Amino acid sequence: MTEHARVVVIGGGVIGASVAYHLTRLGWRDVRLLERRTLTCGTTWHAAGLVGRLRGSRTASRLVKYSAELYARLPAETGFETGWRRCGSLIVARTPERLTQLRRSVALSRAVDIEAHTIGAGEVTRHWPLCRTDDLAGAMLIPDDGRVIPADVTQALAAGARAGGAVIREDVAVRAVAVRDGVVTGVETAEGPIACEAVVNCAGMWARALARDNGVAVPLWPVEHFYAVTRPMAGVTPELPVLRDLDGCVYIREEVGGLLFGGFEPHANPWKSDAISEDFAFSLSKEDGDQFEVLMRGAVERIPALDSAEIQLLLNGPESFTPDGNFILGEASGLRGYFVAAGFNSGGIASAGGAGRALAEWIVNGAPTMDLIAYDPRRMLPRHAEADFLTARMREVPGNHYAMAWPNKEPETARGLLRSPVHGRLAARRACFGTKMGWERANWFAPEGFPPRTVYAFGRQNWFAHSAREHRAARETAALFDQTSFAKLLVEGPDAGALLDRLAANDVAVPIGRTVYTPLLNERGGYESDLTISHVGPDAWFVVTGSAQRVRDADWIRRHARGLRVTVTDQTEAWSTLGLMGPRARDILARATDADLGNAAFPYGSVRQITVAGAAVRAIRVSYAGELGWELYVRAADATGVWDALMAGDDVTPAGYYALDSLRIEKGYRAWGRELTPDDTPLQAGLGFTVSLDKPSFIGRDALLAQRAQGVSRRLLLFALDDPEAVAWGDEPIYREAEVVGTLTSAAHGHTLGRAVAMGYVSCTPGESGEALVSARYEIDVAGTRLTAAASLRAWHDPAGARLRS
Numbered sequence: 028m029t030e031h032a033r034v035v036v037i038g039g040g041v042i043g044a045s046v047a048y049h050l051t052r053l054g055w056r057d058v059r060l061l062e063r064r065t066l067t068c069g070t071t072w073h074a075a076g077l078v079g080r081l082r083g084s085r086t087a088s089r090l091v092k093y094s095a096e097l098y099a100r101l102p103a104e105t106g107f108e109t110g111w112r113r114c115g116s117l118i119v120a121r122t123p124e125r126l127t128q129l130r131r132s133v134a135l136s137r138a139v140d141i142e143a144h145t146i147g148a149g150e151v152t153r154h155w156p157l158c159r160t161d162d163l164a165g166a167m168l169i170p171d172d173g174r175v176i177p178a179d180v181t182q183a184l185a186a187g188a189r190a191g192g193a194v195i196r197e198d199v200a201v202r203a204v205a206v207r208d209g210v211v212t213g214v215e216t217a218e219g220p221i222a223c224e225a226v227v228n229c230a231g232m233w234a235r236a237l238a239r240d241n242g243v244a245v246p247l248w249p250v251e252h253f254y255a256v257t258r259p260m261a262g263v264t265p266e267l268p269v270l271r272d273l274d275g276c277v278y279i280r281e282e283v284g285g286l287l288f289g290g291f292e293p294h295a296n297p298w299k300s301d302a303i304s305e306d307f308a309f310s311l312s313k314e315d316g317d318q319f320e321v322l323m324r325g326a327v328e329r330i331p332a333l334d335s336a337e338i339q340l341l342l343n344g345p346e347s348f349t350p351d352g353n354f355i356l357g358e359a360s361g362l363r364g365y366f367v368a369a370g371f372n373s374g375g376i377a378s379a380g381g382a383g384r385a386l387a388e389w390i391v392n393g394a395p396t397m398d399l400i401a402y403d404p405r406r407m408l409p410r411h412a413e414a415d416f417l418t419a420r421m422r423e424v425p426g427n428h429y430a431m432a433w434p435n436k437e438p439e440t441a442r443g444l445l446r447s448p449v450h451g452r453l454a455a456r457r458a459c460f461g462t463k464m465g466w467e468r469a470n471w472f473a474p475e476g477f478p479p480r481t482v483y484a485f486g487r488q489n490w491f492a493h494s495a496r497e498h499r500a501a502r503e504t505a506a507l508f509d510q511t512s513f514a515k516l517l518v519e520g521p522d523a524g525a526l527l528d529r530l531a532a533n534d535v536a537v538p539i540g541r542t543v544y545t546p547l548l549n550e551r552g553g554y555e556s557d558l559t560i561s562h563v564g565p566d567a568w569f570v571v572t573g574s575a576q577r578v579r580d581a582d583w584i585r586r587h588a589r590g591l592r593v594t595v596t597d598q599t600e601a602w603s604t605l606g607l608m609g610p611r612a613r614d615i616l617a618r619a620t621d622a623d624l625g626n627a628a629f630p631y632g633s634v635r636q637i638t639v640a641g642a643a644v645r646a647i648r649v650s651y652a653g654e655l656g657w658e659l660y661v662r663a664a665d666a667t668g669v670w671d672a673l674m675a676g677d678d679v680t681p682a683g684y685y686a687l688d689s690l691r692i693e694k695g696y697r698a699w700g701r702e703l704t705p706d707d708t709p710l711q712a713g714l715g716f717t718v719s720l721d722k723p724s725f726i727g728r729d730a731l732l733a734q735r736a737q738g739v740s741r742r743l744l745l746f747a748l749d750d751p752e753a754v755a756w757g758d759e760p761i762y763r764e765a766e767v768v769g770t771l772t773s774a775a776h777g778h779t780l781g782r783a784v785a786m787g788y789v790s791c792t793p794g795e796s797g798e799a800l801v802s803a804r805y806e807i808d809v810a811g812t813r814l815t816a817a818a819s820l821r822a823w824h825d826p827a828g829a830r831l832r833s
């Protein structure tokens with residue numbers, strides 16, 4: 028008889044053990060964990076065990092915070108030690124810019140309830156007597172951070188999982204995952220098949236190849252990763268905090284009376300191939316003194332005593348990294364019951380607890396219980412999992428871990444996966460390109476004589492004045508944006524209208540020719556997406572969504588379309604999107620078309636088939652800039668002709684994404700992934716007007732009705748900082764009187780308003796009036812300096828939307 032399990036976890040590293048443990052904690056007893064060799068034998072056994080809780084984002088910090096709590100209590104719960112030691116972290120800054128970065132982290136720490144503070148360079152030796160300090164600008168101390176013994180954590184989690192009913196089998200490799208009709212049905216092993224409802228691919232650096240056999244893209248790649256261990260040294264005690272010198276690319280901690288030091292060199296060494304030999308278990312790569320040289324130098328610069336220390340071990344172990352440095356956690360697109368938890372970018376020990384719990388909740392509840400979009404497998408394209416792309420990108424990913432965390436930082440490697448048909452036109456206009464979801468996109472345009480290259484800074488960056496010009500053009504004359512990276516989905520078929528009616532919170536049962544802005548919500552009433560749906564023909568809807576949501580939204584619509592007469596076609600690359608925005612947009616477009624562009628024939632929120640410069644164009648009258656304007660959907664082959672026709676006069680300015688962002692924030696337009704996440708509802712976001720609660724049924728309706736009855740306990744506010752020179756980037760804490768009440772979700776300079784504008788959720792008491800909310804005293808903590816800000820529930824620019832409809 029075929030063996031049966033409810034879920035099979037593939038891989039017995041720290042991640043698989045954590046997923047199995049948390050599944051049993053949630054009451055699923057019928058769990059199998061299969062490990063091809065021995066628990067921990069992949070990457071986990073040789074990790075350095077650092078558990079630093081203050082990460083780059085609130086979600087990441089919360090996940091690691093939970094891990095630390097778990098590792099501290101597991102021994103009492105399971106009888107197995109984890110080696111948890113609360114030694115703290117000490118992070119030093121060599122430059123004033125790095126100190127600003129640390130101050131920004133300290134500010135964030137308040138919002139995630141992690142104690143952290145900066146200290147002067149002179150105080151560093153009190154915590155780390157061997158540390159050189161004469162070249163330091165300051166440091167940050169995080170007292171409750173710690174370290175663990177990774178193999179022990181894994182064994183403790185496995186013991187907890189077994190106690191909860193899980194069966195853990197070693198020396199059983201999963202050879203294949205069985206699938207029928209897009210749903211997982213079981214796994215094949217050397218010992219026979221096991222039928223199951225779900226698999227969790229926790230196969231570490233093996234995960235990509237295993238997933239590929241089922242057509243699932245898991246973009247990760249093994250990269251060499253190093254540390255060295257010395258013999259015991261005078262002055263080294265177990266109490267020393269973990270020392271991180273980010274500018275020197277190294278971390279340093281005590282290990283059996285000596286020092287263990289490793290780090291993230293700026294140019295890493297990816298494996299040539301990810302074909303891994305069958306007997307790779309408790310294995311390492313060759314020592315490579317040349318590659319380690321930069322880390323050795325950094326460590327000796329910080330701890331001069333290391334110069335004469337005897338190195339007893341130089342370890343080169345592979346670790347899986349991903350293109351954006353975030354791990355991959357969640358259900359795969361298009362294959363129900365196939366979950367992935369892999370690619371932990373050298374943070375798998377620290378993240379395992381939180382990530383394992385989050386994924387177990389997702390599996391048990393059938394949906395994520397928190398915002399995990401930064402880790403969602405659907406945030407990337409299948410082509411991101413190709414070897415050429417990964418090996419090129421992996422050169423820089425590990426180094427980013429300790430590199431300066433500049434706002435707007437763009438990857439430098441593996442660029443140009445997707446180029447807009449007008450890319451050459453943008454380049455000729457001296458665009459400085461960024462990348463999103465594989466696309467090259469113009470961020471800003473440099474004037475003649477000014478290099479189109481962003482110089483990063485925490486203050487105003489070098490593009491400020493140029494982006495300001497583009498922003499003003501959209502407000503005062505007209506700007507042309509290449510928005511080709513927008514995802515475009517055609518949803519058609521006899522059941523398409525009914526399907527979209529169920530998915531969309533707004534009323535999309537509109538006549539052909541109308542465009543509706545709508546949320547797609549989850550059962551919790553939170554945003555799965557925020558998009559426009561245009562009714563373009565009998566049983567045909569054209570769905571336009573953000574660049575990053577391409578795979579995710581197609582998957583969301585398709586998974587709800589099972590059994591219905593609906594087809595969903597991704598047409599993203601077939602259409603170019605040119606956004607003509609500004610008070611002169613109508614006159615400029617009229618030069619290239621005979622179509623009637625007047626308000627009666629072509630009102631705001633409508634879609635028309637028109638001819639522009641001889642090309643058939645689907646024109647939608649909407650604007651993300653908050654101005655009179657049209658998004659023109661042009662067949663890729665016709666795009667340059669239309670671009671040229673629109674640019675023919677001297678009253679159109681090509682504009683980039685930095686301008687679009689400052690325009691939308693000034694106009695109070697929320698962005699998916701920033702203001703709108705699976706944890707935020709339209710009522711909290713102030714977008715109740717986009718929800719049609721009169722509709723008898725749509726996903727999320729019940730949750731919204733309950734929330735409306737109870738009142739919301741957090742609301743989105745728009746801010747304008749009082750100091751016109753202030754620079755905010757997003758993620759800065761918001762203080763109401765003396766208390767942290769939230770963090771900014773987006774920020775930019777509002778060039779029309781003449782000051783920084785921002786948005787962010789603040790906690791409030793249910794039923795608190797809008798007037799009381801906005802009249803409170805608010806401050807934004809920008810790298811340790813609190814700046815006063817005015818708050819509003821209405822947009823700073825054109826709150827009534829008159830310009831859109833002009």
Ligand SMILES: Cc1cc2nc3c(=O)[nH]c(=O)nc-3n(C[C@H](O)[C@H](O)[C@H](O)COP(=O)(O)OP(=O)(O)OC[C@H]3O[C@@H](n4cnc5c(N)ncnc54)[C@H](O)[C@@H]3O)c2cc1C
Nearest residue numbers: 038040063069070071074075076077201231374375376377
């Ligand atoms: C030098 C170094 C230092 C590090 N230091 C730290 C640190 O200080 N802090 C931190 O948080 N992280 C650190 N890491 C990262 C951390 O080790 C990893 O992120 C983590 O161990 C990944 O765990 P995993 O379970 O995903 O992978 P793995 O431990 O590799 O587990 C995957 C398992 O899957 C098994 N498997 C594969 N294919 C199959 C199959 N078909 N069937 C059954 N089983 C299969 C493998 O045998 C393996 O045991 C470090 C990594 C390195 C290399």
